[in-house]
Amino acid sequence: MNPSLLDKIAARQAGICLYGFAPPKQATPPDRLAAIVAQQIARIESLRIDGLIVYDVQDEAERIATPRPFPFLPTLDPEIYAHRYLGPLAIPKIIYRSVSRDTPAGFVRWLGDVEAAPAPRISVLVGAPSQRSAVGLRLADAYDLARQHAPRLVLGGIAIAERHSRRFDEHERMLAKAQRGCRFFVTQAVYDVTSTKSLLSDYALGIERHAAPTVPVILTFSPCGSAKTLEFMQWLGIAFPRWLENELRYAANPLATSLELCRRIFAEVWDYARGKRLPLGVNVESVSIRKAEIDASIELLRDLQQHIARTER
Secondary structure (H helix, E strand, O other): OOOOHHHHHHOOOOOOEEEEEOOOEOOOOHHHHHHHHHHHHHHHHOOOOOEEEEOOOOOOHHHOOOOOOOOOOOEOOHHHHHHHHOOOOOOOEEEEEEHHHOOHHHHHHHHHHHHOOOOOOEEEEEOOOOOOOOOOOOHHHHHHHHHHHOOOOEEEEEEOHHHHHHHOOHHHHHHHHHHOOEEEEEEEEOOOHHHHHHHHHHHHHHHHHHOOOOOOEEEEEOOOOOHHHHHHHHHOOOOOOHHHHHHHHOOOOHHHHHHHHHHHHHHHHHHHHHHOOOOEEEEEEOOOOOHHHHHHHHHHHHHHHHHHHHHHO
16 A cells, blocks of 8 residues: 555655645636536645645735736635535645634634544745735744644745845744644745755754754746746746746746756755755646646646655655
């Protein structure tokens, strides 16, 4: 029997493969919502993945002065969407939860529901998008409450290489989150190989310095098939080196170019991490709802899985 996602996380195993997306918009008509659910279930059932990520989408308007390229529209609650609408999928779900919108009492109630679930739940807790954001619950306090009230909850954390390139302390955040109970990390979408390798280098040194256990780091990749998608990804905070941005912006076929770049970036970072004995995994998403970019995300996931299989033999 193949090991489950929980087994792989517990064993700090490399090669975890995930697929991620945001829930549909709250205003989606019931008949359209039913069609989306059916399409997603059929798509995911065709994949050989360890788990599914369902994001908790925030407005983030206060994070950046640049106007959002696409209007923010609230989505369905990721917990409800994952376990009610996608319930027929017999696959582990990793639910993102933005704790800055919680109160301590409300978060503890949620933890009680999670702890009472038949099987252990997996969740990535997300803090406020900006220091200027109104915060109901601090991320550090949320970790403490989770340890107290839901010991069965498997916690993951966010790792952002772009933040490391500015402050050089993201590895310290990762080590601190691991001490608070995070058992894996998921990165923001990777297009800047240098900042990603720098983060992994400092993280590996920090692990050695503090004699801390390694945990899986799941690299996120997202195809970019148009100038509009590129603009949105940059607004989200994803870093594109100038040369790479030019390759995408002026390519005859941006989507094919994006896929090739993602393959090359993953191969380079994967080999680098293996040399550092860091267990990497992969998460593929599409920030676009265009069918071509969603289909490309499936193609990319399968390509990266094949790369992992070849190098792990």
